[in-house]
Amino acid sequence: MRAAAGERTELAWERSALGPLAAAALLLFHHVGPTLGRVLLVAADVLLALVIIWFGRRRDRRIRSVRTDSSGRITVSDGGREVVGAAVAATAIALGTAVVLAFGT
Amino acid sequence: MPVHSREGTEMERPEQATGRAAGSEPDYRFTLANERTFLAWFRTALALIAGGVAVVQLVPALAFPGTRHVLGILLAVAGGGLSSAAVLRWRGVQAAMRREEDLPPTRIPVILGLGLAALTTFLVVLLLLSRRPG
Numbered sequence: 001m002r003a004a005a006g007e008r009t010e011l012a013w014e015r016s017a018l019g020p021l022a023a024a025a026l027l028l029f030h031h032v033g034p035t036l037g038r039v040l041l042v043a044a045d046v047l048l049a050l051v052i053i054w055f056g057r058r059r060d061r062r063i064r065s066v067r068t069d070s071s072g073r074i075t076v077s078d079g080g081r082e083v084v085g086a087a088v089a090a091t092a093i094a095l096g097t098a099v100v101l102a103f104g105t
Numbered sequence: 106m107p108v109h110s111r112e113g114t115e116m117e118r119p120e121q122a123t124g125r126a127a128g129s130e131p132d133y134r135f136t137l138a139n140e141r142t143f144l145a146w147f148r149t150a151l152a153l154i155a156g157g158v159a160v161v162q163l164v165p166a167l168a169f170p171g172t173r174h175v176l177g178i179l180l181a182v183a184g185g186g187l188s189s190a191a192v193l194r195w196r197g198v199q200a201a202m203r204r205e206e207d208l209p210p211t212r213i214p215v216i217l218g219l220g221l222a223a224l225t226t227f228l229v230v231l232l233l234l235s236r237r238p239g
Contacts, residue, residue: 005133005134005137006137008137008141009137009140009141009144012140012141012144012145013144015144015148016144016147016148016151019148019151019152019154019155020151020154020155022151022155023151023154023155023158026155026158026159026162026163027158027162029162029163030162059140063133063137066133069129069130071129073130073132074132074133075130075131075132075133075136076130076133076136076137077130078130078136078139078140078199079136079140080196080199083140083143083192083195084192086147087147087188087189087191087192090147090150090151090154090184090185090188091185091186091188091189092185093154093185094150094153094154094181094182094184094185094186094188095181095182095185097154097157097158097181097184098157098178098181098182098185101157101158101161101174101177101178101181102174102178104161104174
């Protein structure tokens, strides 16, 4: 049960890595915005995808080492660092994308 | 008393749950379900960002110059906003589960749905206006 839950959660993280990769591929499709900004954005997208995959692995390892509390309940840490880190990075990339697209007008 | 059956080792009886100390970690399945819900919102945010790039890169020129870029920028900013909202939602749900309270209501799905419907209608109108007669 726990292994399956960990696997589902890791897969959910890994599916999330496809989003920035798609954005990076679309940025390379045509020339939009300044070249430096576009290259930096593509690099950031690819980096975010790798970090998300790493977060998924990290969460899976942590889920496999769950603990039982005093009441007999099985608990796992909430993954706050991964959640906040991924969201902050995505927000920064979203703003960077908006800037690159704005310079492309 | 904890339940000792195969399934019950990971669950508590309802009467035991009511006596649980406030601020305790929820069952691991609820924590993971909350995390996967966050990831579903996160993927939606990333899709909005990628959609913003796709509108600029792939959609043909519309009737009004600059419209594609404005739409692309709006989608990218919306993706960033949704990513932040997803974290706040995840945090609120996790805190409510720790306190064993009802989950807080959210308007994010309604706002997102209405926004996407408005965007789709706007794009259809623009594409129709962009069609050349004959």
